[in-house]
Amino acid sequence: MQNDFTHFDDQGRARMVDVGDKAPTHRTAVAAARVLVNEETFSLIKSGGVKKGDVLTVAQIAGIMAAKRTPELIPMCHPVQISGVDLRLRLDEARRSVEIEASVRCDGRTGVEMEALTAVTGAALTVYDMCKAVQRDMIITDIRLVEKTGGVHGDYHRKDE
Numbered sequence: 001m002q003n004d005f006t007h008f009d010d011q012g013r014a015r016m017v018d019v020g021d022k023a024p025t026h027r028t029a030v031a032a033a034r035v036l037v038n039e040e041t042f043s044l045i046k047s048g049g050v051k052k053g054d055v056l057t058v059a060q061i062a063g064i065m066a067a068k069r070t071p072e073l074i075p076m077c078h079p080v081q082i083s084g085v086d087l088r089l090r091l092d093e094a095r096r097s098v099e100i101e102a103s104v105r106c107d108g109r110t111g112v113e114m115e116a117l118t119a120v121t122g123a124a125l126t127v128y129d130m131c132k133a134v135q136r137d138m139i140i141t142d143i144r145l146v147e148k149t150g151g152v153h154g155d156y157h158r159k160d161e
Helices: 039-047 055-068 113-131
Strands: 025-036 082-092 097-108 139-149
Touching: 025 113, 039 082, 039 113, 055 082, 055 097, 055 113, 082 113, 097 113, 113 139
Parallel strands: none
Antiparallel strands: 025 097, 025 139, 082 097
């Protein structure tokens, strides 16, 4: 079983995978997350009435910063030369949620899935932090990889998106 996991050596010890022999390719990843809020919190975010400031703008910046810090947070992630991060937040009135999507790009030997996932998670945590004085029972949910391109394993597109 351990041999199926690339982050373990033959003795079962953790290791960082050597990607030195892989050819650099253009790689992309898109991830998404959702923060469910109550009606009062939704209205405050929408109107800009949250005392800590503009929730969506601060969360957008936090998500971009998180993508850039991924190897510091996830032990086996390689530092990746990210060429771009687009992070979008939108309010969904029907779900009463903040919808978060990150798109990350690089030309490298390893993918940027973890950077995209870290970006949406960082943005979602920032929404929570900025709104927690108003609501403590917000739910961060549906953190997921939506798609990825590049690399030896080929492209991936989530079917339920």
